[in-house]
Amino acid sequence: MKLGFFSIDLRVHKKHDVPTAESSHFAESNENITNTPNLFSHVTLQVRVQAWKEVSGKDMKFVNLDVANEYDLLVQLIKDEQPDSIVHFAEQRAAPYSMKTSKTKRYTVDNNVGGSNNLCCAVIDSEVDAHVVHLGTMGVYGYGTSGGEIPEGYIDVVLPGGREANILHPAYPGSVYHATKCLDALLFQFYQKNDALRVTDLHQGIVWGTNTPQTIKDERLINRFDYDGDYGTVLNRFLMQGAMGVPLTVYGTGGQTRAFIHITDTARCIEIAINNPPASGERVEIFNQVAETRRVRDVAKLVADQTGVDVNMLPNPRFEAAENELDVANRKFCSLGLDPITLDEALFKEVTEVVNKYKHRCDPTKILPASFWNKKRAEECASLD
Ligand code: USQ
Numbered sequence: 183m184k185l186g187f188f189s190i191d192l193r194v195h196k197k198h199d200v201p202t203a204e205s206s207h208f209a210e211s212n213e214n215i216t217n218t219p220n221l222f223s224h225v226t227l228q229v230r231v232q233a234w235k236e237v238s239g240k241d242m243k244f245v246n247l248d249v250a251n252e253y254d255l256l257v258q259l260i261k262d263e264q265p266d267s268i269v270h271f272a273e274q275r276a277a278p279y280s281m282k283t284s285k286t287k288r289y290t291v292d293n294n295v296g297g298s299n300n301l302c303c304a305v306i307d308s309e310v311d312a313h314v315v316h317l318g319t320m321g322v323y324g325y326g327t328s329g330g331e332i333p334e335g336y337i338d339v340v341l342p343g344g345r346e347a348n349i350l351h352p353a354y355p356g357s358v359y360h361a362t363k364c365l366d367a368l369l370f371q372f373y374q375k376n377d378a379l380r381v382t383d384l385h386q387g388i389v390w391g392t393n394t395p396q397t398i399k400d401e402r403l404i405n406r407f408d409y410d411g412d413y414g415t416v417l418n419r420f421l422m423q424g425a426m427g428v429p430l431t432v433y434g435t436g437g438q439t440r441a442f443i444h445i446t447d448t449a450r451c452i453e454i455a456i457n458n459p460p461a462s463g464e465r466v467e468i469f470n471q472v473a474e475t476r477r478v479r480d481v482a483k484l485v486a487d488q489t490g491v492d493v494n495m496l497p498n499p500r501f502e503a504a505e506n507e508l509d510v511a512n513r514k515f516c517s518l519g520l521d522p523i524t525l526d527e528a529l530f531k532e533v534t535e536v537v538n539k540y541k542h543r544c545d546p547t548k549i550l551p552a553s554f555w556n557k558k559r560a561e562e563c564a565s566l567d
Pocket residue numbers: 275276277278318319320321322386387388389413414415416417419431432433434436438440441478500502
């Protein structure tokens with residue numbers, strides 16, 4: 183079964199052909215992605231592959247297969263390509279979409295957890311010692327107010343009876359989407375222990391921005407820009423709303439503190455992870471892929487000050503802590519050469535220019551949230567309709 187709407191992709195990197203996340207071979211299935219309200223005109227992957235060839239001179243192979251449901255083809259692809267690294271982006275990626283209906287909840291679990299399990303099994307079945315680099319999320323840690331720095335994946339604990347251990351940080355997801363990333367983490371832990379699978383899990387924050395130094399080279403390479411309530415992430419939504427001259431949609435008090443990362447650093451972190459694989463037998467490597475933390479209402483103020491639009495405090499459609507602190511370690515990436523881009527007005531300008539150019543494509547009816555975490559939240563937000 184191939185389901186539409188979502189970018190389901192599996193990037194397969196080969197030796198000596200790696201340097202950026204945009205280069206090299208990849209396989210992807212992303213049927214019907216045009217059906218979501220993406221700001222840019224849809225360019226097929228075939229066209230993007232051709233555009234990349236024109237600007238870089240590099241060949242990229244495109245294979246369309248469904249990682250969650252075409253297992254034999256996946257095994258064969260890995261045997262044929264003999265990759266050193268596989269970057270696993272083959273998951274439904276949006277928390278609000280995952281919470282929309284029981285259908286989207288079930289789809290998100292089936293696709294994400296089934297896809298990750300298939301990938302682990304396929305690497306083992308193919309007998310290729312490929313390093314799996316998985317796009318995880320900061321949301322596996324939860325956003326409580328426990329205080330203290332969130333470490334990179336593991337914590338020291340004293341178990342009942344006094345035994346000391348270093349274990350995976352307890353999972354505390356805030357949506358079905360985030361729950362699938364917690365379940366993935368357990369699968370990776372198991373396959374690493376049982377089959378010596380080499381895995382790096384990237385606990386990524388909220389991505390913002392439009393371009394990387396690679397995609398800016400050709401309009402056909404511009405990334406998706408989702409601004410709607412189901413797929414758009416908070417800062418990109420605010421920048422779009424600012425460009426449209428509509429009030430910013432801050433949920434609740436805006437006291438939620440979240441981790442942010444620019445899309446250029448996302449690509450750079452993947453490159454660093456590929457170039458620093460765990461050794462065989464080493465436990466799952468976990469990086470916190472974040473540049474900085476900010477409160478949602480402070481992010482809204484930055485955008486409002488720049489664009490002159492009002493800030494609209496809406497009833498929160500989500501079930502989440504109204505206010506939280508967040509202090510996150512990102513020392514591993516920094517020690518490997520990442521110099522993170524932080525929220526900067528110059529970069530806002532770049533995004534705003536792109537958004538202004540394409541804002542005629544925005545459907546204003548998609549701006550308000552359309553996904554509610556539970557019935558109570560839906561009732562509280564009913565006045566938004
Ligand atoms: N928010 C608003 N107004 C909006 C949209 C969001 O106030 O118009 C608030 C939300 O209530 C939430 C925060 O902003 O407290 C972040 O929301 P988001 O939609 O930007 O991010 P989230 O749902 O957490 O998920 C996104 C991506 C997901 C990624 C995750 C990183 O969809 O793929 O894994 O960011 S993290 O949240 O750090 O786990």
